[in-house]
Amino acid sequence: MSFQYLQFRNSQQIKDRQIFRGKDLFYDLCSLTRKNRKVINKELQNMILEGKHQTQDFEYAISDSIKIAQTFSAFANTDGGRILLGVMKDGTIAGIQSEEEIKLAETAAKIHCNPKLPFKTRQLESEEKTVVEITIPKSTRKPHSAPDSDGDQRFYIREKHQNLLANHILIEVWKKERQGGSGLLKIRYNENKLLNYLNLHHQITFSKFCGMANISPRKAEKILINLVYMKVIKMVFTESQVFYIMNPVPDRPTPNDPDQTFDF
Numbered sequence: 001m002s003f004q005y006l007q008f009r010n011s012q013q014i015k016d017r018q019i020f021r022g023k024d025l026f027y028d029l030c031s032l033t034r035k036n037r038k039v040i041n042k043e044l045q046n047m048i049l050e051g052k053h054q055t056q057d058f059e060y061a062i063s064d065s066i067k068i069a070q071t072f073s074a075f076a077n078t079d080g081g082r083i084l085l086g087v088m089k090d091g092t093i094a095g096i097q098s099e100e101e102i103k104l105a106e107t108a109a110k111i112h113c114n115p116k117l118p119f120k121t122r123q124l125e126s127e128e129k130t131v132v133e134i135t136i137p138k139s140t141r142k143p144h145s146a147p148d149s150d151g152d153q154r155f156y157i158r159e160k161h162q163n164l165l166a167n168h169i170l171i172e173v174w175k176k177e178r179q180g181g182s183g184l185l186k187i188r189y190n191e192n193k194l195l196n197y198l199n200l201h202h203q204i205t206f207s208k209f210c211g212m213a214n215i216s217p218r219k220a221e222k223i224l225i226n227l228v229y230m231k232v233i234k235m236v237f238t239e240s241q242v243f244y245i246m247n248p249v250p251d252r253p254t255p256n257d258p259d260q261t262f263d264f
Contacts, residue, residue, distance in 0.1 A: 038127040038128055039125075039126070039127070039128075040126055040127060041124050041125060041126035041127075043124065044084075044093070044124045044126045044131055045126070047082075047084060047133075048084065048087060048091045048093070049091075051091070051161075052089075052161040053160060053161055054078070054079060054081070054158055054159075054160055054161070055075070055079050055080060055081035055082065055158070056081055056082055056083075056084070057071055057081065057082075057083045057084070057161070058083070058084050058087040058088065058089055058091070059083050059084070059085050059086075059087070060086070060087070060088045060089070060094055061085075061086075061094075061096070061097050061101060062085065062101040062104045062105055062108075063104075064104075065104040065105070065107040065108040065111075065112060066108070066112055066146070066147050066149075068083070068104065068105060068108045069108035069109070069112035069113050069146035069147065070146045070147075070148075070154075070156050070163050071083060071156075071163055072108055072109055072113050072117050072119070072136050072144075072146065073113055073117075073144045073145060073146035073154075073155065073156040073163075074156035074157055074158040074163040074164075075136040075138075075158055076113070076117050076136050076137070076138065076139040076142060076144045077139065077142045077143055077144055077155065077156060077157050077158070077166065077174070078138070078157050078158040078159075079138055079158065080135075080136055080137045080138035080139075081135075081136055081158060082133055082134060082135045082136070083133070083134040083136075084131055084132075084133055085101060085105070085131065085132040085133075085134055086129065086130060086131040086132060087131055093126055093127055093129050093131060094129065095129030095130050095131065096130055096131065096132055101132075102121060102132065105119070105121075105134055106119075108146075109136075112146055112147055113144050113145070113146050114144065114145050114146075114153060115141055115144060117136060117139070117144060118136075118137065119134055119135060119136050119137075120134070120135045121133065121134055121135075122135070140178075141178065142174050142177075142178065143155045143166065143171055143174040143175070155170075155171055155174075157170070157237060159237045159238075162239070164237050164238075164239065167242055168221065169206070169221055169224050169225055169228065169235070169242075170228070170235060172221075172225045173225055173228045173229050176225070176229045177229065185226070185230045185232070186226075190213045190215055190219070190223055191223055191227065193212070193213055194209060194212075194213065194223065194227070194233075195232070195233075195246070197209075197212060198233065198244070198245060198246045199246065202245060202246070203236070203243040203244065203245045204243065204244050205241060205242070205243060205244070206220060206221075206224070206242065206244075209224070209244070224244060228244075231247050232246075232247055233245060233246055233247055234246075234247045
């Protein structure tokens, strides 16, 4: 065997080993990349893209069970909703800080809310962080109250992305709905005056109705409660005022549906 051939063969073996080492290094890097890749949960991402709205809220962390009880109350008294625990206000995923937060949520629903509220939790993994989805169903047992900052029980509703205090008229409507019954719609002088005003001006406040109809607050309340309950008019809540407007699709109240399948 010639010396030149041995030189060529040794040189080729060295090159082959370098190629194999390069391939091994490439495969090792690919494996490492796969292990370190942060998997994004598309379902969670889509929910976050919706932002905070009527049926969704973000909570970075639960440190106060009373404050979260207000959101639970608002969801249950309105359309139901979910809280994404471990998501910051701007939609950044921070992940839950402690399992104690779930216990605080349970305290909020079962102790601070009255009547107590059913809820469900679901863990969503994304970017190596855990977000907990807390779902509160729309209640057929409303109104549900929750303590305010002074410890007094208050009733809350959800309006867009805010929790607002319900007024006395809405609370009485809820009570009538809970009792059931078809109710009796009577359009008398003051009711007719109110409906004619709404046809012209589209909205009215409680104080404006009292003054326009020249009736006592107690009588005005009774009229508004009945018309809202019978779905002739509806209420629009803002941070500073409550307006009464014509219901675009008036309908008679229907009997309460059976409770949803949420366990207490």
